[in-house]
Each structure stands twice: as C-alpha cells, then as structure tokens.
Amino acid sequence: MKTLNKPLNNIQMSEIQKTKCLIIGSGPAGYTAAIYAARADMSPVLYQGMQPGGQLTTTNEVENFPGYPEGITGPDMMVQLEAQAKRFETDVRFGFINKVDFSGDVHKCWADDGTEIHADTVIISTGASAKYLGLESEQKYLKMGGGVSACAVCDGFFYRGQETIIVGAGDSACEEAHYLSKLCSKVTMLVRRDEFRASRIMAERVKNTDNIEILFNTDTIEVLGDGQGVTGALVKNNKTGEEKTVNATGFFVAIGHKPNTDIFKGQINLDETGYIEYEQAGTSKTNVAGVFVAGDAADKTYRQAITAAGTGCMAALDAERYLAAKGH
Numbered sequence: 001m002k003t004l005n006k007p008l009n010n011i012q013m014s015e016i017q018k019t020k021c022l023i024i025g026s027g028p029a030g031y032t033a034a035i036y037a038a039r040a041d042m043s044p045v046l047y048q049g050m051q052p053g054g055q056l057t058t059t060n061e062v063e064n065f066p067g068y069p070e071g072i073t074g075p076d077m078m079v080q081l082e083a084q085a086k087r088f089e090t091d092v093r094f095g096f097i098n099k100v101d102f103s104g105d106v107h108k109c110w111a112d113d114g115t116e117i118h119a120d121t122v123i124i125s126t127g128a129s130a131k132y133l134g135l136e137s138e139q140k141y142l143k144m145g146g147g148v149s150a151c152a153v154c155d156g157f158f159y160r161g162q163e164t165i166i167v168g169a170g171d172s173a174c175e176e177a178h179y180l181s182k183l184c185s186k187v188t189m190l191v192r193r194d195e196f197r198a199s200r201i202m203a204e205r206v207k208n209t210d211n212i213e214i215l216f217n218t219d220t221i222e223v224l225g226d227g228q229g230v231t232g233a234l235v236k237n238n239k240t241g242e243e244k245t246v247n248a249t250g251f252f253v254a255i256g257h258k259p260n261t262d263i264f265k266g267q268i269n270l271d272e273t274g275y276i277e278y279e280q281a282g283t284s285k286t287n288v289a290g291v292f293v294a295g296d297a298a299d300k301t302y303r304q305a306i307t308a309a310g311t312g313c314m315a316a317l318d319a320e321r322y323l324a325a326k327g328h
C-alpha cells in the first residue's frame with residue numbers, strides 16, 4: 001500500500017508508505033521478529049539501521065548460540081538470519097529511522113531518505129552501541145582512525161605483531177583481550193578496580209594467557225600519540241598514585257554499551273540510563289499501544305544473542321495479537 005503525496009516543490013517529493021509492522025534494527029532481535037512477523041502474514045518492513053547485522057557483526061566466534069555445535073562467526077550468523085527473514089519476504093531495507101511520532105493510533109516513522117512510514121505496529125530492536133572513556137586524546141585518535149577502536153575483532157588485524165592496550169574488565173574486554181593476544185605481541189589490560197567483572201571462565205582465560213599483562217587499579221589519564229597515530233597511554237594506579245607510560249599502537253576500549261534509543265526520547269518510557277522500559281513484565285509491550293521492544297535496547301541484564309532472538313519472537317507474537325485484537 002503506497003500513497004504519494006503531492007510534490008512539495010519541483011524537486012522534493014515525500015512518500016508515505018503504510019505497513020502492518022515496522023521493525024527498526026537488524027540484530028538477532030530484529031531478524032527474529034521479522035521471521036515470525038513475516039510467517040504470520042504481517043508483511044514486515046525492516047530498517048537495518050546504522051550497523052546492519054548489529055553488534056554481532058563485530059564478534060568473531062559465537063559458541064553459545066544453540067544449533068551451532070562447531071560455533072559460527074557473528075557476521076556469518078547475521079547473513080543467515082537476514083536470508084531467513086528474506087525467505088519469508090520481509091522487506092529488508094538499507095537505511096535507518098531517524099524520527100518517530102507515537103502520539104496517534106498510527107505510528108509515524110521517518111527514514112533517513114525522507115520516506116514517511118505509517119505503521120500499525122512497531123518493533124524496536126535498535127540494540128546498543130559501544131561506550132568510550134570520553135578523553136579528548138581518545139576521541140582525537142578515534143575520529144582520525146589513528147589507533148583507537150571499540151572492536152578488537154574488526155580492527156585487531158591492523159595490529160598484528162604489535163603491542164596493544166585494552167580497557168575494561170567485563171566479558172567483552174576479556175574476550176577481546178584474548179582475541180588480540182593471538183594477533184599481537186603483547187596486550188596490556190587496564191582494569192580500574194582490583195577485580196574483574198567478567199565471568200570466572202573468561203577472567204581465568206585472560207590470566208592464563210602469557211602475553212596479556214593485567215594492570216589492576218589502573219585508570220587511563222591520556223591516550224598518547226605522535227599526531228598520526230597512537231603510541232601508548234599514560235596510566236595511573238588509583239591506589240598508589242603512580243603514573244607510567246604503556247607503549248602500544250592500538251588502544252581498544254571495551255567498557256560497555258549505551259542503548260540506541262535517543263530517537264524514542266519523549267515518545268516512550270525510558271529508564272534513567274536510556275533503556276526502554278517494559279509496560280508489562282513478561283511481554284515485549286512498551287507504554288505505547290502497538291509499540292514493542294526486543295533485544296538490547298531494553299536489556300541491560302542478559303544482552304545475549306539468544307535472549308535478543310527470544311525477545312524478537314515475543315515482540316512479533318505480541319504485535320500479531322495486538323493486530324488481531326484490533327480486527328486486522
């Protein structure tokens with residue numbers, strides 16, 4: 001169903017498209033929602049977002065998703081999920097939604113190319129993005145592509161045989177430190193407290209890797225560089241006050257994520273950290289009728305591919321029931 005508005009002027013023309021189900025985001029949550037919604041004849045439209053495939057495209061080996069006894073790479077899994085969604089004729093679109101208006105019965109959303117979409121139901125599966133320390137020097141080398149990264153799997157290749165630093169002490173930091181240790185001559189891990197947050201198995205793996213040095217109670221004061229790229233970091237022991245320089249050509253940050261929910265501010269209920277709040281526990285319902293959420297945009301506890309996929313399924317089923325109750 002498509003209706004074309006009158007041209008605003010000679011060169012601009014906006015198009016309003018109607019859909020029963022708009023899915024925003026293309027991680028395991030979005031694609032699973034699409035598979036279920038498409039098989040329920042809801043003809044979903046899915047916008048892939050800024051990072052098609054989501055965070056898993058930056059993960060190397062996924063060993064804990066049931067059904068892959070030998071493991072699978074994150075990018076390969078996302079290619080398969082996309083193919084499965086398309087097999088049932090999901091309209092998968094490259095692009096992102098940058099504005100929404102959930103004030104009416106029909107949910108209005110706008111894509112980056114100007115397309116206006118009126119959706120009976122919306123499934124938000126926009127996930128979360130990597131956090132950075134916020135140091136000026138970090139941002140400088142990040143923006144110039146000079147050696148700061150939040151994705152070891154994406155960028156570790158460039159530092160083969162070199163020394164790298166990784167900040168963080170969670171499962172992500174441990175996983176990425178271990179990944180880097182296989183490529184780099186040495187990895188220095190900067191942990192701000194005197195213990196890991198990561199699960200014991202991940203922390204032990206890091207501790208038992210010869211070329212990973214762990215500096216506990218250590219903060220980054222500044223990312224050091226020669227103007228072209230990173231040369232190391234000035235770090236400080238927050239117990240003793242001792243400062244020292246750690247040499248490295250790559251500075252990796254693995255300190256958690258921020259939910260990608262900025263466009264929903266003022267439209268649906270978010271908690272103080274920006275995660276979308278469920279209206280009703282055990283469902284995917286938000287406080288706006290017809291708008292559902294799946295995956296990391298609402299999950300600060302589990303944040304796993306399998307839990308994202310599970311909530312994607314829930315969101316599609318909830319959307320289908322919502323439409324049925326409205327007589328669609």
Ligand code: NDP
Pocket residue numbers: 133167168169170171172173175192193196197198254255256257301302303304
């Ligand atoms: P987490 O929130 O679990 O950990 C973030 C880490 O970064 C913490 O150790 C935190 O320190 C540290 N940190 C935060 N801010 C700063 C800062 N400004 N300076 C220095 N250090 C900082 O995030 P993760 O991304 O590691 O994990 C997210 C979720 O995903 C978790 O539930 C995790 O279990 C899961 N996960 C599972 C994996 C797997 O099972 N294969 C792989 C990766 C993630 P502090 O501890 O002091 O707060």
